[in-house]
Amino acid sequence: MMPDLGKYAGPVLWSYGLGIAILAALVALTLWQGARVRRALAEAEARVGKTDG
Amino acid sequence: MSIWEYANPKRFMQTTAGVLPWLAVLTVICLVVGLIWGFFFTPDDFRQGSTVKIIYLHVPAAMMAINAWIMMLLASLIWLVRRHHVSALAAKAAAPVGLAFTVVALVTGALWGQPMWGTWWAWDPRLTSFLILTLFYFGYIALWAAIEDPDTAADLTAVLCMVGSVFALLSRYAVNFWNQGLHQGATLSLDKEENISDVFWIPLVISIAGFILLFLTLVLLRTRTEIRSRRLSALLSREARA
Amino acid sequence: MIALLIRDLRLAIRAGGGFGLGLAFFLLVAVLVPLGVGPEAATLARIAPGILWVGALLACLLSLDRLFALDYEDGSLDLLVTAPIPLEGVVATKAMAHWLVTGLPLTLIAPLLGLLLNLPGQGYGALVVSLLLGTPALSIIGAFGAALVVGVKRGGLLMSLLVLPMYVPTLIYGAEVVRRAGLGMDGSTPLALMAAITAGAWALLPFAAAAALRANLR
Amino acid sequence: MIALLIRDLRLAIRAGGGFGLGLAFFLLVAVLVPLGVGPEAATLARIAPGILWVGALLACLLSLDRLFALDYEDGSLDLLVTAPIPLEGVVATKAMAHWLVTGLPLTLIAPLLGLLLNLPGQGYGALVVSLLLGTPALSIIGAFGAALVVGVKRGGLLMSLLVLPMYVPTLIYGAEVVRRAGLGMDGSTPLALMAAITAGAWALLPFAAAAALRANLR
Amino acid sequence: MELVVSDLDVARGGAVVLRGIGFRLAAGQALILRGPNGVGKTTLLRTLAGLQPAVAGRVSMPPESLAYAGHADGLKAMLTVAENLTFWAAIHGGHEIGPALEAMQLDPLRGRFAAHLSAGQKRRLGLARLLVTGRPIWALDEPTVSLDAASVGLFAAAVRGHLAQGGAAVIASHIDLGLAEADVLDLSPYQVRGDASARRDGFDEAFA
């Protein structure tokens, strides 16, 4: 079911590959940073013992 | 209640916590549908052959790269006028996303240019001004990174964003002094004047929607992270003084 | 104001003040490029306007990076901010002083370097005029950049990253003026546009720069 | 030594440490030149090797100027001189740290910029190799220059003047290597010469730089 | 001419360090700020000088009436003593530098580059700057750092003279300045520590 890309297979596949890879990387980075900060904050608040926010 | 309610970090966190999941789901749907449709189920263009398929990444990315900067400009203005921390942090959060889109547009564009124009890169006005936009993204992010007092950094980057926008615009016109360039003009501007048939048009619109949603999702996520890290540093400096 | 101008000029010509260094750097670029690019006269002639302008740009930039940083480090900036003169005035004055010790000399020496890069004969007049109208913009834009990064150690490079993109329009128009003149065409349009940019920059950027400085001091 | 290397690397990646700024500057030069020179692909292709090398040179230079100045201003240098490690070692270590955060990244990103200046296809390999062998020389030569001007406020520009001439041989050979490769010729001779310069510089300049530092401190 | 500070909160690095400071200083009065290292003296003085915004509370005084002298002296190494002083005098409306040089006994050094001064000589020049500003209120941060006994005397005399002419001075210092008449404000009680009390201030409730 893979479409026939003809002589332009290279550019097209590369575009989709790289493009999606970059976006995926961005998403991964965002999630990772989010998780890290959330954890650190939880610890800090546990230490200081505050609950609001 | 005024919309500024949402500018209160706490309020913002609560609201976005509710919205985000739906947004995320919608994003995935649009992106998957748009790109898969574009990649698998669209015919080749008679001139450009299968390379038209690149359009479904290239155009949305390029559009959002520009719009992201505009959104940052607005957020910066809000920060300077009303001093709502959330808007400053939102601008900070948007920058990397915009940069990533810029890179996608550049890469896909370059890969498209190779077969179409016989070169990866040409100093075409549109390309050039886009490259300059990329530079402004770099500068903006670097400035955030270089200054450690958060409010100072917010002010400085906001000013930079405003001044930078002006100069970005100026360069856009300046580069027109050269050749009119290889790059298509607004061939398929959104109000869909004819010269592109539905088969290309519909999936394109869907993936554009997907990119917009992706942008929103990521910005919200990152803003939440920024807010949390602000609270974190506040707590830490308290501890240090305790 | 005057006092400040005089002080900055005096500091510039004192030991280590870096007067004339901008010139020297300009010269070096004009020398290095042929060394890198190779000696064919035709090529050089074609790229001369661009290279000269890029050189001028970099020379300005390098001499700018410590424009406020020095005053910040030795505490003068705190005192200037609390002094009874508007901070915008301080910015403009310092930018002016910078132009006098950098932009102006650059303009005057440029024709010589034009020879090095064998710039076409008709280009020289245009070169001088365009630099004369363009370099003030470089100074004030750079002052804005310097205000942003004052307080950042090693601010120099960061500043170039911030400032150079803003130099683009001036650069394009400036080089365009010279190239057209070289080809015997009329360059009044780009010249006018460049002058407009310079005027606008001097009208607005002092305020932006002053705001940046205030933010940096607290 | 190791401690010093680690400290410098850490400082480089900390806020305001200016890691990656060298890169940004390199990119900027590669963008500005076409903006000044104009878009014709043919011209750009011809000047690409030279411009890329000049860009790398300047990027190194700018990131070097405060190499010792910062340690001098905050008094660390006094303490390093009196510390139980040879000053020559200190110089070499700091130069090495500088290369790791500047020269190496430059080398890796250079091919991309080659695209912007549409460098002929065969040139890329040569570009990377020549930079890999050449940039260490830039770092150590620059360290020597930085040692000479430490203590001079606004030293950056003065330093460029002292250093750029010393960069000339590296520049010429480096650009030559790339150009030859671009024309499909054999560039091994200039490459060898450049490598020799690099080796020699690393063998001798640390001593010269250490001497300069000692002189500057008293 | 009066400086009135009413329950003032000052912050440094995004966190409040002193809360609820209040005092009034009339012409002819001097106030000495005391407190352990890091209590917030410098922060308070910078806030008074308008170099950083107050978090809460208010500072009222006639406009452009305060002269600030911080840890750094604001001297140009490559200008001579006289040139440095003349510059600041000009900026503040061209007062005479002669008397100032007198008062700080800098006359013999007037032609010397600031780079060639010893630590204490630099400091004296920094203090001479105050005399040429002609401002009524002085805000001084550890003015006698690295001054010898004699110079501290000079400084005390200068301050007295200033007060006698209807001036006022707020001085942060760890050592005894020999200004018996000045009243002392210990900042320790106002210090904000990292405990619960710190958390509910309007300043950054949003963030912590």
Place this chain on the structure above:
Amino acid sequence: MELVVSDLDVARGGAVVLRGIGFRLAAGQALILRGPNGVGKTTLLRTLAGLQPAVAGRVSMPPESLAYAGHADGLKAMLTVAENLTFWAAIHGGHEIGPALEAMQLDPLRGRFAAHLSAGQKRRLGLARLLVTGRPIWALDEPTVSLDAASVGLFAAAVRGHLAQGGAAVIASHIDLGLAEADVLDLSPYQVRGDASARRDGFDEAFA
């Protein structure tokens, strides 16, 4: 372990400022340098530290036995307190930084960037550096600048501890350090004024 200085001449900026200084410092002794601003304390200490050559006379001590602390503390703003200290410890052969932090009560601040310290806190960190050098002879230039009374106490204690372990210290200071046992050397008598006496030394007779 002994520091012997015999008729030493030191110069600054091309002119001899002190002539004929001589003293000997045995293990366990401390010497306090006094003298008005500009007499030449800093110059003398820098000469002892080997940062500048002596014009005449000799300084004898075991190699690499002297640790110098000048007006500047040699701290990196963007490194934390602990990182700064660890670096200097490593350079001097990896001593423990724990005790030093203890002694200067910096433990609570160990994770703080040096940029975020107050003047006095910075200074304390600068002194903690001495403890990790493990060097027997300390040469300190106005070590207590901007320290509060308590911190000066800490400092005195640290010096005593050092002396007790057979160390020695030369300290230039204007204020009383509370080191009763230390003997004092007033430099005024050795000062060279700009008169004829100054001209006849081997240093610049070539010119005069």
